Amino acid sequence: MATAKRDYYEVLGLSRTATVDEVKKAFRQKARQFHPDVNKEPEAEAQFKEISEAYEVLIDEDKRSAYDRFGHAAVSGNGAGGQGFDPFQGFGSFSDIFETFFTAAASGGGATGTRPRRAQRGAHLAYRLTIEFEEAIFGAEKEIEVPRLAVCPKCEGSGAEPGTETTVCPNCSGRGEVRRTQQSIFGQFVSVVPCERCHGEGKIVATPCTECKGEGRVKETRKLAVKIPAGVDDGAQIRLTGEGEAGPRGAPAGDLYIELNVKASKLFKREGNDLLYELNVNMAQAALGAEIQVPTVDGATTPVKVAAGTQSGKIVRVKGAGVPFLRGTGRGDMLTKVSVQIPTSLTEEQKRLLRELGQTFGDNTPEVPEKGLFGKLKDALGG
Ligand SMILES: [Zn+2]
Ligand SMILES: [Zn+2]
Secondary structure (H helix, E strand, O other), X not given: OOOOOOOHHHHHOOOOOOOHHHHHHHHHHHHHHHXXXXXOOOOHHHHHHHHHHHHHHHOOHHHHHHHHHHOHHHOOOOOOOXXXXXXXXXXXXXXXXXXXXXXXXXXXXXXXXXXXXXXOOOOOEEEEXXXXXXXXXXXXXXXXXXXXXXXXXXXOOOOEOOOOOEEEOOOOOOOOEEEEEEEEOOEEEEEEEEOOOOOOOOEEEOOEOOOOOOOOEEEEEEEEEEEEOOOOOOOOEEEEOXXXXXXXXXXXXXXXXXXXXXXXXXXXXXXXXXXXXXXXXXXXXXXXXXXXXXXXXXXXXXEEEEOOOOOOOOXXXXXXXXXXXXXXXXXXXXXXXXXXXXXXXXXXXXXXXXXXXXXXXXXXXXXXXXXXXXXXXXXXXXX
């Protein structure tokens, strides 16, 4: 079900530097062309959804910058388990788009739709996947098992027992909506509401499928392969379009959001694309300088030079030994932080050598400033 998604800029025919006004203008033009209320071509609805989705991301500063950096994988809609963007839900008809949506831009979409809700899509699912520290850095392919509602194999989602047919809803003549005329003190007004008999689907299952009882979907546990891109961080989300729950009676499926939980490493701490490694050296190494083999996240070692006279806290950078950049090429660095260890237990021999060494450093007593006025006053008063 997961198909390759087109680039959002390409969908709206925009350059990557397009301004907010250009994004709005491009969407308005495309919406006029493809809104299913004016365009009766069968692909129009899918195209309209595609441009609406592109618009939703590019008009939002945060989502756009996330998309620019990480691509579709990182634009997580409204978050795991949340209600995904459905262009038909908040503002339904063609005129709603231009009246409600553009005048009250970013108001969150006042639901004034006169169009009945279309057949309800399947729910989005969230899955928390724990991976090793190294898998987040170098990428991995994981297999997960997701319990979900899937298209019923017996009726292929129609909800009708094979061999029988669905019938056109007699209540709404297959339109899925009914007009209701009401009287008010302002006169007569007509509202359009979803048909109660067929729940807006326009058709009725006369002989329900015995497998799914007419729902068109059944429970299953599905094995899925998930590709983890190299360089992801803890909390990153991967969206698998159409891998959520199947919709009832053939309605579109929801999406599956995989939230990554990255295990900590014993050796490294991650700071964006850099890795922090704490290198313990002894007093002699810090004072005289040393070259030390340090472990890298690749499972190898690399020599790190500690210069003579290095103080605790000094950072030695190992270029390119960090985390790969999610987009583009190259890697961050490994930051080796030197920590000078003061011995806590010494042999008699070490003590003797250190005492001897200490004497060569001379008297290190801090200078005491002359007594100030307060001190003199205290002396005069006798304590
Ligand atoms: Zn069935
Ligand atoms: Zn009906």
